[in-house]
Amino acid sequence: MQPTAHLFPRNAQKALADKTLQAALGRATGRFLHHRAEAVAAFPGFGEARERASEIKRQTLAQLDHHLGRFIEEASRRGAVVHVARDAAQAREIAARVAKEEGVTLAVKSKSMASEEISFNVALQEAGIEVVESDLGEYIIQLAGEAPSHIIAPAVHKTREEISRLFERKLGEPPTDSIPALVAMARRHLRAKFLGAGMGVSGANFLVADTGSVVLVTNEGNGRMGTVLPRVHLAVAGIEKVIPRMSDLPTFLRLLPRSASGQPLSSYVSVLTGTRREGDAEGPEKMHILLLDCGRSAILEGKYREVLKCIRCGACLNSCPVYQSVGGHAYGWVYSGPIGAVLTPLLVGLPEAAPLPDASTLCGACGEVCPVKIPLPDFLLELRADMRSQGLKTPGEIAGMKGYAGVMKRAGLLEALERVAGLLAQFFTKGKPVEGLPYPFSGWTERRDFPAAAAQPFRKLWKTRRGVQG
Numbered sequence: 287m288q289p290t291a292h293l294f295p296r297n298a299q300k301a302l303a304d305k306t307l308q309a310a311l312g313r314a315t316g317r318f319l320h321h322r323a324e325a326v327a328a329f330p331g332f333g334e335a336r337e338r339a340s341e342i343k344r345q346t347l348a349q350l351d352h353h354l355g356r357f358i359e360e361a362s363r364r365g366a367v368v369h370v371a372r373d374a375a376q377a378r379e380i381a382a383r384v385a386k387e388e389g390v391t392l393a394v395k396s397k398s399m400a401s402e403e404i405s406f407n408v409a410l411q412e413a414g415i416e417v418v419e420s421d422l423g424e425y426i427i428q429l430a431g432e433a434p435s436h437i438i439a440p441a442v443h444k445t446r447e448e449i450s451r452l453f454e455r456k457l458g459e460p461p462t463d464s465i466p467a468l469v470a471m472a473r474r475h476l477r478a479k480f481l482g483a484g485m486g487v488s489g490a491n492f493l494v495a496d497t498g499s500v501v502l503v504t505n506e507g508n509g510r511m512g513t514v515l516p517r518v519h520l521a522v523a524g525i526e527k528v529i530p531r532m533s534d535l536p537t538f539l540r541l542l543p544r545s546a547s548g549q550p551l552s553s554y555v556s557v558l559t560g561t562r563r564e565g566d567a568e569g570p571e572k573m574h575i576l577l578l579d580c581g582r583s584a585i586l587e588g589k590y591r592e593v594l595k596c597i598r599c600g601a602c603l604n605s606c607p608v609y610q611s612v613g614g615h616a617y618g619w620v621y622s623g624p625i626g627a628v629l630t631p632l633l634v635g636l637p638e639a640a641p642l643p644d645a646s647t648l649c650g651a652c653g654e655v656c657p658v659k660i661p662l663p664d665f666l667l668e669l670r671a672d673m674r675s676q677g678l679k680t681p682g683e684i685a686g687m688k689g690y691a692g693v694m695k696r697a698g699l700l701e702a703l704e705r706v707a708g709l710l711a712q713f714f715t716k717g718k719p720v721e722g723l724p725y726p727f728s729g730w731t732e733r734r735d736f737p738a739a740a741a742q743p744f745r746k747l748w749k750t751r752r753g754v755q756g
């Protein structure tokens with residue numbers, strides 16, 4: 287997928303003007319947040335599991351080569367063929383070669399953000415192989431010719447009315463506003479594809495080193511069906527998905543569904559270990575695992591290593607006021623929200639994605655909800671500093687921040703300016719909120735009022751209440 291992250295400001299403007307998108311985003315992120323909060327409150331061990339998961343990931347990343355080596359050895363021993371791709375081009379070449387050598391003409395695919403990174407579908411289609419997305423959300427956006435807009439809910443930006451119109455146009459189905467009816471339509475069309483597919487393609491939530499297993503955590507049966515029905519299974523995953531032991535898995539299974547959709551456990555947890563053995567009722571004859579480096583080794587060596595702890599739960603997206611307002615497409619690549627604002631510049635290059643680290647209010651909500659304790663707000667700040675050192679900030683921004691820092695470092699000057707600003711605000715606004723500020727501050731009041739200035743600045747009030755002389 288070609289990144290267009292450099293167009294974030296333009297994309298965000300467009301998204302803010304889209305009323306249908308705003309309604310869909312508000313409903314979906316609100317629901318996710320509510321369910322997550324309930325699930326976390328009902329599980330007193332959440333904090334402990336969070337600490338443990340963070341530590342497992344941290345230790346694993348410190349010895350990733352060792353754990354990856356073990357995973358490859360164990361998976362190979364159980365009949366899987368493991369491929370490692372240095373970059374997206376090599377990954378596409380491997381994926382197309384595997385499919386062709388296995389004689390595949392139709393592949394069913396479940397949701398995989400890693401495969402989006404390498405434009406997997408395009409690679410197979412160029413090799414003459416049909417790829418059908420089997421996750422409902424992915425199926426919808428494939429029909430619409432769009433990219434996913436959320437890590438766990440790819441079609442979160444679409445309303446049921448839009449989906450009904452899409453099914454009418456692309457599948458010849460009658461219009462309906464019933465969600466079960468829409469699901470039944472998709473199921474009917476997909477069932478034939480499952481039965482005819484020569485290869486099932488999946489991502490991986492976890493790769494377990496000591497058993498060589500690929501673990502899928504899903505809410506739809508498509509992942510399981512696509513990995514056991516077709517003759518060949520191809521799993522595509524980033525190298526950071528490895529965890530050392532099967533005994534580590536329960537910790538992550540406690541955190542992932544609660545953080546993602548607010549469920550205590552996902553509907554399906556599939557542990558796929560090697561090819562079908564004699565006597566097995568189901569399972570693929572051939573299993574290929576495509577491991578993606580695609581920039582991860584470079585991240586591993588640097589100061590942003592901990593971003594590789596991400597388990598793609600989507601909680602940081604739902605809690606982010608910027609994501610809530612503009613949705614996933616505005617971020618211009620596979621990953622959106624706070625994780626996208628950090629990961630995209632690291633994977634595609636900071637100059638290509640320069641606006642993203644600024645696409646945050648730094649409210650800290652993303653860091654608070656992250657189940658593996660990635661310091662997202664710190665990384666966003668660090669990336670802003672990198673932008674400055676790489677010459678990606680405008681002279682106006684640099685001068686503005688220098689002026690701001692100069693004032694903030696001098697308490698006396700800050701208080702004097704607060705007094706002047708308070709007097710001016712009182713004089714011009716008479717204590718009322720401001721509805722429209724002049725340029726260059728007009729953007730601030732485009733969608734909300736500027737709050738009324740207090741009669742006394744906070745610092746003065748604080749001192750008075752504590753009995754300190756100002």
Ligand code: SF4
Pocket residue numbers: 437545595596597598599600601602603625652655656657658659660
């Ligand atoms: S950064 Fe944390 S909260 Fe965001 S998707 Fe990854 S694991 Fe979830």
